Amino acid sequence: MTTQPYNVVAEIDVSFDEHTAEQLLDPIADYSGAAGRSELGHTEVVFTLPADTLRQANTTALAILETYPWPLRSLRVLPTSDYDRLVDAIDVPPLVSVQEAADQLGISRQGVLKAITTGSLPAIRVGSTWIVRESAVRARAQRSA
The missing domain is CATH 1.10.10 (Arc Repressor Mutant, subunit A)
Structure with missing residues (x-):
């Protein structure tokens, strides 16, 4: 199997502020992680991880997300090539x-x-x-x- 990058987009059930931003970024710092608010206004983390299969990417993502003290609200894992196509289709606001x-x-x-x-x-x-x-x-x- 060939390892490929997968992007993880997860909403976390916690208020987003400077304090939680630090806590959100720590576990995903090695995975090019970012934290912010989703389109729905929920706290969101996005990171990239290597995996051989989608199942492995999901399992690894869940293991990383379980380190947070807050419940997971939603999870989306997809190959980075597909994630990039979705992001390229979205107009980024100034x-x-x-x-x-x-x-x-x-x-x-x-x-x-x-x-x-x-x-x-x-x-x-x-x-x-x-x-x-x-x-x-x-x-x-x-x-x-």
Whole structure:
């Protein structure tokens, strides 16, 4: 059998904030992991792992996800080639950094980070970097005006 990469997309039943982001990323750090919110607004982790079969990928993914203290809400495992095709078919919204969000909102970088951690500004954490949808920054700016 030939080992191939599989992508795992899992929703976890926990609030997404700076503290849980750290806990979510630790078990998947070696698997190019990312944590954020799913399209449904749930906490989501995405990572890539090598496996010989889909069954092995599922088993490994479940073993990694069982290290979390929170229940699993949903799980999707598919070959990376299929995952990439799905992602390529989705238009990625314009994203901005924390500093760019701060500049657009006229507040400090710390103010943006506080808004992210309180959940008033949705963001996605990739590694140690937060990214924010530009539309979320515009919506917050309009509410503040």
